[in-house]
C-alpha cells in the first residue's frame with residue numbers, strides 16, 4: 001500500500017502540468033522587442049509590487065537568529081535563553097527568520113549556487129531533458145500552472161525530490177554540470193541536519209514532552225524536496241511577480257537566496273517586507289504543517305518573490321516535510337481551554353494532493369482544507 005502511494009508521486013497524477021515557455025528563453029528571444037513581457041505575465045493592479053509600500057517597510061526586518069548561541073545544551077546559559085526567546089518570537093510573530101552560524105560550510109553554499117547557475121545557463125534543449133513527465137511535480141519547468149488563462153510567474157525552476165528513495169527520480173536530476181548530483185546530495189544532508197536541529201529547538205520552546213517531538217511526528221521517512229528558482233531580469237518588474245504569494249505547504253523551509261539581489265518579500269501586518277540577504281545566511285520559514293502541529297502558535301506566512309530589471313536572481317529552497325503517511329494534527333499539549341483546537345487531523349498525502357491542484361494563491365489552502373470552525377465553542 002505504502003509503495004503504491006509513493007510511486008504515484010512519480011507517475012500519475014499529482015497535478016495537471018500545463019507546459020509554458022521558459023522565461024529565460026523569452027528574455028533571450030525578445031531582448032530587443034517592445035513585447036518583451038507578454039500579457040500573461042502582467043499582474044492585476046492589486047497584485048503588482050508597488051514601491052510605495054516597500055519604502056515604508058524598509059524600516060522593518062525579519063529577525064536574525066545566531067545558531068551558535070543555541071548550540072550549547074539547555075541550562076543556565078543566559079545568552080542561549082535570550083536567543084531561544086528571540087527564536088520563539090520569530091516563529092510566532094513572523095513565521096520567518098534568518099539564521100547565521102548554522103555550520104554549513106561556506107564552500108558548500110558556493111558550490112550549490114555554482115551548480116544551479118551552471119544548470120540554468122545550459123541550452124534549453126539540454127534542460128528540457130529534465131522536463132517532468134505528465135502529472136509529476138519534479139523536474140525542470142514550472143509547477144502550479146493549472147489553468148490556460150492563469151497569470152504566470154516570471155521565473156523558471158527545477159524541482160527535485162530528495163527523499164524518501166521511492167520518490168527520488170534520478171532521471172530528472174541533471175548530470176551536467178558533472179558535480180550537480182553530488183553537490184545537491186551533500187548540500188541536502190547539511191541543510192536537513194540544520195532543519196532537525198531547529199525542530200528540536202521548537203519542541204523545547206513549546207515545552208513539548210520530548211525535544212524530538214516533531215522528528216517523531218514527521219515520521220521516519222520525511223518527504224523532502226529541493227526547488228531551485230531562477231528569476232531572469234524583467235524589463236517591467238513593477239508589473240510582474242517572480243513567484244506568486246503563497247504559504248509553503250510543508251513543514252519547514254530553508255532558503256538560500258542570492259547575496260546581492262533582494263527579491264523575497266514576506267507579508268507582515270498587511271505589508272510586504274523585503275528580506276535583505278545576509279551572505280551565507282539562510283532564510284527559514286514555518287510551513288503549513290508546522291502551523292497545524294503547533295495549533296497555530298507558529299505561523300505559516302505568505303511570501304512572494306519580485307524581479308528587477310538588471311540582474312537575474314537565484315534562490316534554492318529545501319522543503320523539510322513530514323512523511324507521506326504521517327498524520328498531521330495539533331499537539332495535544334498545545335490544545336486547552338484558552339487554545340481551542342484550530343485544525344482537524346489529516347494525512348499528509350491528502351494535503352499535498354489538495355495543495356498541488358491549486359494555483360499558488362495566498363494562504364487559502366490550509367484554511368479551506370483543515371481549519372475548524374470554532375465560532376460556536
Ligand SMILES: O=C(O)CCC(=O)C(=O)O
Nearest residue numbers: 227229263264305315317
Ligand atoms: O525565491 C524566493 O525568494 C522565494 C522562494 C519560495 O518561496 C519557494 O520556493 O517556495
Ligand SMILES: [Fe+2]
Nearest residue numbers: 246247248303
Ligand atoms: Fe515559498
